[in-house]
Amino acid sequence: MHGEGLATPSEGDTVHKWKTSMAHNVALIEAVLAKASDSDLNIDKFEASINEFTDDDPLYDLYEAEGSITVRPTTVAERISRVLSQSLPAYSAASLRAVEEHGRPSRLVRYWLPATLLVLSSSTILRILVNRQAEIVTWLEDLGTTVIDFWRNWVVEPTRKVIKTIRHDEGSEVSIMSKRSLEGDRASLERMVVDFAxxxxPTGAPLTAPEIADIRAKVREGDLTPVLRAYEKDLARPLAGTVRGNLIRTLLIQLQKTKVDVEVAMGGIDALLKSQELVFGFVGLTPGVLVCVAAVRWLRATFAAAPSSSRRRQEGTRHLMLRQLRNVDRILTNARPTGFGELPYRDHGLLLCEVHVLRQEAERVMPKTGEFCEEIDELLDVRAGVQRQQRVVERMRWAYRVWL
Structure with a gap:
């Protein structure tokens, strides 16, 4: 990169420099494609092998030539055509063979053991299914009935009640006693006290209409003074009061008063329940919804393949991005920069591979913006130096922490 081939040429030597650079790169590309598919070649000897391959190449020797260019453009074009038609397909085929040899095994290799066990135990499984056919059918029917009843009783019905509550349906109101019970008992108590009075x-003279109205008003407020006075009087001589019947009558009136008081207290509880009716509706709906959600998630995790789950796929992509960023940082940290502070060829190639995978994974989870691509381009700028590339990695780590 710092040689004469890419250096800024003088005005009179521009054509010569760029022609030699083009011929040199074509020869180098062909040599790399030829040696990269050699599985017996050691990585440490790769650069030496490339140098040996290009020593006798006429296009590569032009890089050091200072005179006129003797190779015609058609010769370079033919070499480029050979690279496109022969070298690249051969390299792709060699890569596929390497993947087939060292990649994921075939399905026969992966599943031969469970398939063999299934074949050997097929007769036993078939015998069990035939002998217990009726029990299996009954179990399946009971399972289906249980699922349907659960859905209807714990999901559909609570949901319908919640909807009725939201719409203020009177038939769905929560109540612990009938609506007209308190009014009827209170009216009955009022009539009993007025008849007794x-x-x-109290004075022996018949009661007037204003006095009867006053007694009715006091009974509505809970005042049973005429009954209590007679009750206290009969307690002094309980046998005579029992014979006359007033003692038993006052006891029954007080029993009715106790019933009314209990219903008043229950009415307060009833009002409290009605004010929180929507809360109770959601409380009744929650267990069924939780069970359904848990069942759906279990079925999805059991029967769905891992790549089909969006959330799990995104989590895997994030982990892979974080691992690729860690590999990039490791390459930059362990690299031995050249005299110009740049990455050597081997580390530069590894960096290109890791960043390529990082870019592909980032397209799946990150928004379609050009900022991340700018960071990638700056990271791959070898001329900036290793230290600046490390600072780019640090910036990517905190700037894109949400997606990592």
């Missing part, structure tokens, strides 16, 4: 006036 009319039958047993």
């Amino acid at each position: 009319i039958d047993n006036p």
Whole structure:
């Protein structure tokens, strides 16, 4: 890169320099493609093998020539055509063979053991299925009925109740007693007290209409003074009060009063339940929804392939991106820069491979913006030096932490 082939040429030597650079690169590309597919070649000896391959190449020797260019453009074009038609297909075929040899085994190799066990135990499995056919059918029917009943009773019905509650459907209101129970018992208590007061006036004279209305108003407020006075009077002589019947009558009226008080207290609880009816509806719906979600997730994890799950695929992509970024940092840290502070050829090639995979994975999870591509281009700029490339990696680590 710092040789004369790519150096800024003088005005009179421009054509000569760029012609030699083109011929040199074509010869070098052909040599790399020829040696890269050699599986017996050691990586440490790769550069020496490339040099040996290009020593006798007339196009490569032009790099050091200072005179006129003797090779015609058609010769260089023929070499480029040979690279495209022969060298690249041969390299692709060699790569595919290497992948087939060292990559994932065939399905026969992977599944021969479970397939063999299945074949050997097929007769036993068939015998069990035939002998227990009725039990299996019954079990499947019970399972289907259980699933349907669970869906109907714990998902559909609670959902319908919640919808009725949101729409203020009176038929869906939560209640622990009937709506007219308290009014009926309170009216009955009022009539019982008024009748007792009319039958047993305090002064002995018949009650007037204003007095009866006053007693009705006091009974509505919970005041049972006429009944309590008669009750206290009969307690002094309980036998006589029992014979006359007033003692038993007052006891029954107080029993009715106790019933009304209990219903008033229950009415307060009933109002509290109605105010929180929507909460209770969602509480009743939650267990069914949780069970359905858990069942769906289990079925998806059991029967769905790993690549078909978007979330798991994205998590795997993030882990792979983080691993690739770690490999890039490792390459830059362990590299021995040249005299110009740049990466050597081997580390530069490894960096290109890791960054290529990183770019492909980033396209799956990151937004379609050009910022990440700019970072990639700056990371691959070998002329910037190793230290600057390391700073680019640090910037990528904190700038794209959300996707990593």
